[in-house]
Amino acid sequence: MINAEYLDVFLDESQEHLQAINDNLLRLEQDPTDLSIVGEVFRSAHTLKGMAATMGFEDLAHLTHNMENVLDLIRNQKLEAASTVLDVVFMAVDDLEAMVTDISSGGEGKRDVREIVSQLESIEKGESVAVSEATLSSSQKPSNNSLQEQYDDFEATVLEQSMEQGYSTYQIKVSLDENAMLKAARVFMVFDVLEQVGEVIKSTPTAEDLEAEQFDEHFLVTLVSKIDGEEIKQRILKVSEITEVVVQEFDIASISTKVEEKPIAVPVVDDGNVTEKVESQAKEIEPKKTKSVQTEMNKTIRVNIERLDVLMNLFEELVIDRGRLEQIASELKNNELNETVERMSRISGDLQEIILNMRMMPVEQVFNRFPRMVRNLSKDLNKKVRLEIIGAETELDRTIIDEIGDPLVHLLRNSIDHGIETPDKRLAAGKSEEGTILLKAYHSGNNVFIEIEDDGAGIDREKVLQKAISNGVVTEEESAKLTDQQVFGLLFASGFSTAEKITDVSGRGVGLDVVRNTFESLGGVVTVNSELGKGSVFSIQLPLTLSIIDVMLVEVKEEKYAIPLSSIIETAIVNKSEVYSVHNQKVIDFRGKVVPLVFLKDIFEVPGEHSEEEFYSLVIVHKGDKVAGLVVDSLIGQHDIVLKSLGNYLKEVFAISGATILGNGQVALIVDTNALIK
The missing domain is CATH 3.30.70.1110 (Histidine kinase CheA-like, P2 response regulator-binding domain)
Incomplete structure (x- = not known):
């Protein structure tokens, strides 16, 4: 039985080496003469082979050994790093990833790799390699070993x-x-x-x-x-x-119902030297590498994410109690108590920052899978596309990282399929035949922005409008008044697609609406800018974390509501005489812009008498370029609050995204401003 401690380390390091191999192979394809890149790939493959042999995963070690032989020929300039050769190496990497995934899910890492090994051996012998359709799909077929599952x-x-x-x-x-x-x-x-x-x-x-x-x-x-x-x-x-x-x-x-247990010997480190090694291949692990890994492990601790979730939940309760203490201290007006509470607030604020940082992960974890995807997709569509990534070190909360992968995949595929033109069309338009997609992430305030920019054909405003009219999304009368930004926003309407034909890549009429809904469910906003013939930019604004957020607390009759600060432009007080009615909708002229008013007491049917005040207290909120004024009775002030779910029983409540417990024990509902503006 493999020791779980060593297995966890093996899995983590294997995934790191496979990612490094993938990244460096993509670099090598761009610059086949740079032998230093081949050396990087070879070192990662060599280490992976040694680790696999030591752990007893023979199929993994065997395939890596064959791949290593091909890389060695390229490194010694006996073989050219042609695209056809790298196609086979990439497929070998796919099989290696599948084996590591199998091991992580409790399997033995067995896989039928005879076809790909045969291809690699043919390359070693100097035979011309033609990647057959059968080989391309071999990674999708179940191996005999997987069929003889225990x-x-x-x-x-x-x-x-x-x-x-x-x-x-x-x-x-x-x-x-x-x-x-x-x-x-x-x-x-x-x-x-x-x-x-x-x-x-x-x-x-x-x-x-x-x-x-x-x-x-x-x-x-x-x-x-x-x-x-x-x-x-x-x-x-x-x-x-x-x-x-x-x-x-x-x-x-x-089928065998018994799993044969084989004792697995693992390296024992003594004074930095490996004193016991298993298999001849394990001898190839460099002592320096073992020592550096050992040193690195002394500096870091792997913590199960569930423990961090428990720590976060406990801290959220502490934040609630902190608010209660602050309120009690202000009411009692005791200097010593005030000083103690202020000190506790500062310390808990520092603790909050540390816990949130522990949950942060670089978006690189999501971005890493895109270069391979862009390479494969551009080949399928006979296009030349270069992906540039900026700001991959930008960090986001793990809960958000987990959700943004699929929507970003769809936006990237959309840019390659609809945005980037074929080489002949690009040359005819006076562009280089290779298109560029820029994937950028950066911090701004309490938000992270992710942008996908391409230098393709851009979005045809008139084509979008005609499609929207024919689909009944807008009327012809409404379409004449729409700005460019509003027209591009129509792309996110449900079932909307401008594709001429359905392909495996896009054009099914499903996708961008789901993309928008996913980002909005995370408290994000998606906007589009485009210039016909020049390209398009999809910009996504996301909050840093979903657990503890800054809000403006407001009062409506006897009830309190929390409005996220990320949605607020400003607060204002306006005289009732400045309010007008347009099409049965009350509006104000605010800084030269017509802003509709939303009365929270009506939306949430809050009981109580109507106010006789001559003024309205407003919270001006926005969603993209759309603005609305939320009418409340009074503004309480800015607070840090813990976002709590309403649970499955109350998941369909309109315009409410959650709740929080205030310092006095009262529950305040958190307003979903996006739903109100819709």
């Missing part, structure tokens, strides 16, 4: 009894579109189909992991059924966003 005694007994009763046993591999926005929903639909034709015995990953979307693009299901395998396949393929289904029948007799 089952526990109960599962094996069920399978044996099913076979005796005339049922067939199928191992089904289902692959989702890599850009599927709602993976868990697709999995549910697949399981619904399977339960109609038979009984699901096992899934890999587990049902819980599938529901939590903790898997890549494919998953395995063991099914017993009396229906033909081809018919099962066709039924599954009817589920949208399923790209491939492999159904394989196998004999229950070939």
Whole structure:
């Protein structure tokens, strides 16, 4: 049984080395003559091979060894780093990633890599390599080893009894579109189909992991059924966003119910030297590397993210109690108590900053997967595209990092498919044949901005308008009054698409509305700027964290509401005589702009008498370029508050995004200004 402590270190470092290999191979493709890059790739592959051999993952070590041989030829200038050669190396890296993923989910890292090893060996022998379609898709096919997956005694007994009763046993591999926005929903639909034709015995990953979307693009299901395998396949393929289904029948007799446990020897470090090594390949691990890793481990501690979540929840309770103490101290007017509370507030403020920083992660974690995606997609579309990344070290809260990956993938694919032109069209327009996409992240105040800018064809304003009118999104009368910014905003309308034809990349009429909704659910805002023929910029504004936020507390009758400061332009007091009615909507002329008023007492049906004051207290809020004035009874002031969910029971409450507990124990609801402006 592999020691879990060593396994965690192995997985973390393997993923780092694979990411380094990916990044450096992309650099090498841009500059094939730079042998220093080959050296970087070779070192990462060499270390990965040694670690895999030491841990006993022989398939992983074997494939890395073959890849290392090809890299060695390139390093010694015996082989040119041509695109066809790198295509095969990239596919080998994909297989390595799949094996590491299998190990992380509890597997043994087994995989049928004969096809890709054969390709690598052909390159070693100097034979011309033509990457066949079969090879390209080999990484999507389940290996024999994955089909001979280990089952526990109960599962094996069920399978044996099913076979005796005339049922067939199928191992089904289902692959989702890599850009599927709602993976868990697709999995549910697949399981619904399977339960109609038979009984699901096992899934890999587990049902819980599938529901939590903790898997890549494919998953395995063991099914017993009396229906033909081809018919099962066709039924599954009817589920949208399923790209491939492999159904394989196998004999229950070939399954072993016992997992053979082999003792694994691990390196023992004594005074910086490895005193015991397993396998001949393990001897190749450099002592200097081992020592540097050991030193690095002394400086850092790996902490389970769930522990940080618990720490954050405890601190949130502390923030609530801090607010209560501050209120009590101000009421009692005791100097010693005031001084103590002020000191506690400063210390807890520093503690808050440390805890929030511990939860921060660089957006690099998301950005790292985009260069490979852009490379593959540009090849599929016969376009030349260069991706430039700026500000990858910019940090965001982990909860936000987890959510932004898929929407950013969709925006990037949109830029490559709709934005960047083909080389001949770019040359005809006087541009270089290679298009550029700039992916940029930066801090500004309490927000992080992510921008995706391309130098492509830009957005055709008239084409968007005509499509919007034909789809009934706007009328012709309304369209004449729209600004450029408002027209580009129509791209985010539900079901809107300007694609001439449906492709695997985009043009399904689904996507940008989901992208906008995802960012807005995180408290973000998406805007678009474009110039026809010059290019487009999609800009996303996101809050640094979702847990503790700055708000303006306001009062409406006897109730208190919190309005996020990130949505507020300013506060104001206006005379009722300055309020006008336009189309049954009360508005004011505020700094030369017509601003509609939203009365919170009406929206939330707050009981109480109407105010006889001659003035309205307003909070001017915005969503993109749209502005509204929220009418309240009084402004209390700015506060740090802990955002608490209303739970599943109250998840559909209009214009309320959560709640917080104030210092006096009263609950204040947090206003969703985006919903009000809509």
